[in-house]
Amino acid sequence: xxxxxxxxxxxxxxxxxxxxxxxxxxxxxxxxxxxxxxxxxxxxxxxxxxxxxxxxxxxxxxxxxxxxxxxxxxxxxxxxxxxxxxxxxxxxxxxxxxxxxxxxxxxxxxxxxxxxxxxxxxxxxxxxxxxxxxxxxxxxxxxxxxxxxxxxxxxxxxxxxxxxxxxxxxxxxxxxxxxxxxxxxxxxxxxxxxxxxxxxxxxxxxxxxxxxxxxxxxxxxxxxxxxxxxxxxxxxxxxxxxxxxxxxxxxxxxxxxxxxxxxxxxxxxxxxxxxxxxxxxxxxxxxxxxxxxxxxxxxxxxxxxxxxxxxxxxxxxxxxxxxxxxxxxxxxxxxxxxxxxxxxxxxxxxxxxxxxxxxxxxxxxxxxxxxxxxxxxxxxxxxxxxxxxxxxxxxxxxxxxxxxxxxxxxxxxxxxxxxxxxxxxxxxxxxxxxxxxxxxxxxxxxxxxxxxxxxxxxxxxxxxxxxx
Ligand SMILES: Cc1cc2nc3c(=O)[nH]c(=O)nc-3n(C[C@H](O)[C@H](O)[C@H](O)COP(=O)(O)OP(=O)(O)OC[C@H]3O[C@@H](n4cnc5c(N)ncnc54)[C@H](O)[C@@H]3O)c2cc1C
Numbered sequence: 001x002x003x004x005x006x007x008x009x010x011x012x013x014x015x016x017x018x019x020x021x022x023x024x025x026x027x028x029x030x031x032x033x034x035x036x037x038x039x040x041x042x043x044x045x046x047x048x049x050x051x052x053x054x055x056x057x058x059x060x061x062x063x064x065x066x067x068x069x070x071x072x073x074x075x076x077x078x079x080x081x082x083x084x085x086x087x088x089x090x091x092x093x094x095x096x097x098x099x100x101x102x103x104x105x106x107x108x109x110x111x112x113x114x115x116x117x118x119x120x121x122x123x124x125x126x127x128x129x130x131x132x133x134x135x136x137x138x139x140x141x142x143x144x145x146x147x148x149x150x151x152x153x154x155x156x157x158x159x160x161x162x163x164x165x166x167x168x169x170x171x172x173x174x175x176x177x178x179x180x181x182x183x184x185x186x187x188x189x190x191x192x193x194x195x196x197x198x199x200x201x202x203x204x205x206x207x208x209x210x211x212x213x214x215x216x217x218x219x220x221x222x223x224x225x226x227x228x229x230x231x232x233x234x235x236x237x238x239x240x241x242x243x244x245x246x247x248x249x250x251x252x253x254x255x256x257x258x259x260x261x262x263x264x265x266x267x268x269x270x271x272x273x274x275x276x277x278x279x280x281x282x283x284x285x286x287x288x289x290x291x292x293x294x295x296x297x298x299x300x301x302x303x304x305x306x307x308x309x310x311x312x313x314x315x316x317x318x319x320x321x322x323x324x325x326x327x328x329x330x331x332x333x334x335x336x337x338x339x340x341x342x343x344x345x346x347x348x349x350x351x352x353x354x355x356x357x358x359x360x361x362x363x364x365x366x367x368x369x370x371x372x373x374x375x376x377x378x379x380x381x382x383x384x385x386x387x388x389x390x391x392x393x394x395x396x397x398x399x400x401x402x403x404x405x406x407x408x409x410x411x412x413x414x415x416x417x418x419x420x421x422x423x424x425x426x427x428x429x430x431x432x433x434x435x436x437x438x439x440x441x442x443x444x445x446x447x448x449x450x451x452x453x454x455x456x457x458x459x460x461x462x463x464x465x466x467x468x
Contacts (some may be wrong), residue, residue, distance in 0.1 A: 012069065013049060019061030022052035022098050035095055036087055038076075039140075040325045042397070042426075043084025047074065047093035053116075054098055056170065056178060056204045062094045063202060064176045067456055074459035075198055078118050078142015082327050083426040085198075085459050086145075094202065096144065104129055109210040110167060115144040115203050122208070123312050132213035132308060134165045137250070137275075137360075139313040140321070147206055148197045149422035149461075150376035152384065154277040154311065155213065157245040157364035161376050163194035164366065165209045171201035174452040182207075192447040195376025195437070197421060197460045199444070200451040214308030218285035219277040221314060222292060222301040223262060226270030226347070229253065233340045235295050236274065239288075240335070245364045246280030247288050253347035254356035257318055261300045268353055276303050277311050319390075323354060326389045326401045328408030329423035330415035331381035335359070339385070339414040346387070346407035351399050354390035357407065359383055377440045378418040385411060386423060421461050433461050 017024050025032045026049055035050045048071075051062045066073035072091025079086045079097070087093055099116035102125040109131060113122055120139030126132055136146050136153040151162020159165055168182035169190065179201070181190040189200050224232050236251055243249065252273045256266045274292060278285035282305070289303060332339065343357045350356075363382035371379045389404040391397075421436040434441055441463070448455070448465040455465060 016049065016051060016061065016065050016092075019065070020051045020053065020058045022054035022058055025050040025052065036093065037322075038079035038081070038084050038086055039319075039321045040082055040084055041322050042324050042326070043087060045084065045087040045089045047088055048090050050093045050095050052095045052098055056172060059094065059096075059172045059202050059204055060176060060178065062092060063172050063174065063456070066092050067174065067176070067454070072459070073456060075202055075457075077115060077144030078140065078146075080138075080141045081145050081422070082325055083424060083461075085461075088459050099204070102126070104131065104210070106131065111208050111210055113143060113206050113208060115205060117143045119143055119146070120309075120313060123309050126210055127215050127307075127309050130212055130215055131210035133208040133210055134159045134162045135312075136162070137312075138316050138319050140316055140319075143206065144203060145197075146422065148193060148195075148203065150195050150378070150420065151422075152360065152362050154219075154248045155211065155279065156362050156366065157248055158279070159211060160365040160369065161195075161374070163374055163376055164369065166194060166206050167209055168207040169193055169203045170205045171203045173201045174454065174456040188447060189451055192375050192444055192451070194374035195421070195440070196444050196447070196463065198457050199448055199460055199463045200457065202457075213279050216305050217277055217279050217308045217311055218282060218289060218303070219306055219308075219311040219314075220301075220303035221261070221273055221275045222303050223256070223271045223273040223299045224296055225266070225299060226253070226272055228296050229272040229344045229347075231296065232272050232274070233344070235291070237335050237337075237340065239291055240361055243288065243361075244280065244284075246284070247276070247278045248361060249277075249292070250275045250361070251359045252356050253343055255350065255353040256299070257353075259300075259317070261302045263299060266299055270347065270350075271299060275315060279308075318354070318356075323390050323392055324394065324397065324400070326404050327423050327425055328387045328404045328412075329420055330385045330408075330412050331378050331418045331420060332383040332385050332414055333380060333416050334382050336414050339411060342407070342411050346403075346410070349403060349406075351403045352389065352391035352396065354392075355400065355403065356388050356390075358386045358388060360386070371438075372440060372443070375437065375440050375444055377438050378416070378420070378436075380416045381418060384420060384423075385414075387411070424461055433463070436461065
């Protein structure tokens, strides 16, 4: 059978259905379209069959089925990947989204988390104990894709990439084995899974290290008119150059969203926003944030004591599922004044009111580990630049994509040379995958040869077993 064209055969479907406790969905059935839809509406793929896994044995049944019948296999975690890699055409989509259990061990400060969880699921359970895992900025993102590609958020400056803080993973391998991987067992694939995406198996659960954080932090957002952007960015550069790891402060240049904390008359007007989170003691946070809060004439300021959980979903509303998205991204070593000037220049040319140029700081703990500590590498990264085009109508694709490409065309010269695998778009292939892994690429190819020589797991930013 052709690997890429799987015509649904009733006998085969029955065979799979009998092995999957969570059931299967076929085209035309209710829930099929919802199950295949992902965050980025640019992606419109139609799997021949969707298997809704409830546990590791369901995952095992799917992996064996796809391998034995030569069927394209895709794995859906949170469905947030910009390239839409969770969904395949004509093949089997293994849907993990029903596997959302979280078990916290407060005394050991660890959590075992099933791979279908969203970030918000983990925060909700861990914050009951005043603990947090190192995750990302938007609560509806899947933990699996985020962690397997690296992962960064408000706690990264203190504790490193999300994947630096994984103690073990359970996975199902291409040859249908259930493997527990950690520093002590199967440590070669454990290294590769921490950055190498879904190239080596289907991860069914992650064990995260947790840290005392919250339940309240000093955090929120503060915004100024775009005319103040040069001064705000200069202040931002000075503040972040001296910020302790407890303070993470992202900068966004965009048009004002219709948020209640911003005056109505500026909605739709260009603004600059700092999204701030200080996870240290209140007195220190107030001292660190005083300069930001006193700067110029903010249009709105909701930096205050708030729950960590509320901060973790503060910008969710700006990134809804179902819009069209296109990103260009780079890791930066530092905030070069020339780059900041270009951020302002290209933000003035933004086409859609939903688009933004975003700077996230990551420097700190991750820089102190050796480059080959885990596959994610990029240990020289100080910042993430993300040029995020976001719009509503298919007819506007070209102009929005061109805006992002033009901005990136002038800004990528400020890159470390590395890029973030989790932010790569559909058309970014081999060259960009090499850039994402740098010197770690060769070791990933070796691992692919050992753990998935037939490239069963290829709906990802693919590491082919023969290299490229
Ligand atoms: C709005 C938004 C905000 C974001 N914010 C951040 C952020 O703050 N920090 C950050 O680091 N990243 C962030 N990201 C990027 C995010 O890390 C990636 O989009 C990531 O791929 C999402 O994971 P997912 O499980 O939702 O994706 P999916 O689309 O479900 O999957 C992504 C890839 O992972 C593979 N995969 C998923 N589950 C498994 C599994 N169980 N086993 C093996 N492979 C699997 C899939 O096959 C696919 O190749 C953000 C993305 C979006 C859209």
